[in-house]
Amino acid sequence: MQFSQVVGLKDVKKHLIQMVSEKRIPHAQLFLSQAGAGGLPIALAFAQYLVCEQKSDTDSCGKCSSCIKSQKLIHPDIHMTYPVIKKDSRPPISADYIKEWRTQIMSNPYTTEYEWLQSISKDIKMGNITREEASQIINTLYLKSFEGGYKIQIVWMAENLGEVGNTLLKIFEEPPEKTIIILIAENLEAILPTVVSRTQIVKINALSDEDITENLISQFQASHELAQEYAYIANGNYRKAQQLIENELESFGEDLKEWMIFCMRGPSSDLLKWTENKHDKSREYLKKFFEYTINIFRESLASKYTDNVLAPHVSKSEIPVVQALKKYISHDNLYHLIPLIEDTAYHIERNANAKIALLNLSIQMRQILK
Numbered sequence: 424m425q426f427s428q429v430v431g432l433k434d435v436k437k438h439l440i441q442m443v444s445e446k447r448i449p450h451a452q453l454f455l456s457q458a459g460a461g462g463l464p465i466a467l468a469f470a471q472y473l474v475c476e477q478k479s480d481t482d483s484c485g486k487c488s489s490c491i492k493s494q495k496l497i498h499p500d501i502h503m504t505y506p507v508i509k510k511d512s513r514p515p516i517s518a519d520y521i522k523e524w525r526t527q528i529m530s531n532p533y534t535t536e537y538e539w540l541q542s543i544s545k546d547i548k549m550g551n552i553t554r555e556e557a558s559q560i561i562n563t564l565y566l567k568s569f570e571g572g573y574k575i576q577i578v579w580m581a582e583n584l585g586e587v588g589n590t591l592l593k594i595f596e597e598p599p600e601k602t603i604i605i606l607i608a609e610n611l612e613a614i615l616p617t618v619v620s621r622t623q624i625v626k627i628n629a630l631s632d633e634d635i636t637e638n639l640i641s642q643f644q645a646s647h648e649l650a651q652e653y654a655y656i657a658n659g660n661y662r663k664a665q666q667l668i669e670n671e672l673e674s675f676g677e678d679l680k681e682w683m684i685f686c687m688r689g690p691s692s693d694l695l696k697w698t699e700n701k702h703d704k705s706r707e708y709l710k711k712f713f714e715y716t717i718n719i720f721r722e723s724l725a726s727k728y729t730d731n732v733l734a735p736h737v738s739k740s741e742i743p744v745v746q747a748l749k750k751y752i753s754h755d756n757l758y759h760l761i762p763l764i765e766d767t768a769y770h771i772e773r774n775a776n777a778k779i780a781l782l783n784l785s786i787q788m789r790q791i792l793k
């Protein structure tokens with residue numbers, strides 16, 4: 424991640440960059456972040472900045488091989504520790520979940536601890552950073568760096584260290600050469616005072632409404648008015664703001680219901696009006712709507728085989744849509760429907776006339792569904 428991809432935190436970025444340029448980087452730091460303010464994203468951007476081969480005085484280059492490895496979370500000198508859940512008789516370590524971690528964090532570095540744990544376990548248990556993980560940290564940091572530069576250890580949600588923190592005191596105090604340790608936490612009281620006293624605290628305050636607004640507009644193509652409203656509700660928590668926008672997706676349910684009704688009735692003024700109305704939406708909106716439609720079709724098919732048990736990935740408001748579609752969707756027609764929708768999405772994204780493409784799609788969908 425580059426600093427430019429981190430929402431807000433202008434002063435923190437400046438402070439971190441200055442430390443690097445003045446070559447006075449504390450070897451153990453505690454990024455104390457408000458929830459959703461970006462503790463992990465800023466730590467990832469800082470780590471990438473440290474290893475970047477062509478950094479400027481404002482950001483990492485984003486292009487050198489170190490940057491590329493950092494962005495993919497595969498840089499051999501950037502080590503990550505995060506809470507994990509026991510999956511067999513052995514105490515778990517972060518490496519057991521490295522694949523899941525990369526997928527989750529690359530898709531959203533603002534992921535909450537709850538969302539992370541939910542992504543690795545169906546029934547949420549308490550996450551944990553084990554004594555075995557602490558030994559792993561010590562062993563790794565005493566090895567030579569792979570690429571000859573800094574070795575960086577990030578500990579996300581360091582609250583999970585608990586008493587295990589005691590076993591790391593020595594390494595916090597006197598880490599091996601060119602080693603930087605970054606703990607990220609939201610709750611200072613949950614960390615041993617002996618750990619806190621050995622780190623330099625970097626405060627990451629709640630984000631400003633302006634920063635959140637700006638990012639909702641650029642990331643989600645939200646209207647200025649909506650972005651401002653959500654930023655206000657989110658109260659400095661960017662993840663919360665993202666969730667508000669994502670819930671917008673629920674309104675797709677209504678759209679889809681309407682579409683299906685008009686589709687099944689065949690060409691009519693209602694269908695025409697519907698396509699005209701969609702034609703005015705952004706391409707990004709349509710792209711998301713198509714993704715949403717495919718997902719709901721799949722869930723409808725899945726729900727056919729699960730009796731009355733709900734299909735796993737739909738919200739309450741979508742249940743009626745899934746149920747209504749159930750009688751039309753089959754293995755066979757889905758096989759034709761999905762490529763058809765994907766094709767339309769592809770062409771609209773590349774500037775095809777959305778109105779004609781949607782009308783075309785609607786007519787073909789009706790033939791397949793009937």
Ligand SMILES: [Zn+2]
Nearest residue numbers: 475484487490
């Ligand atoms: Zn670089």
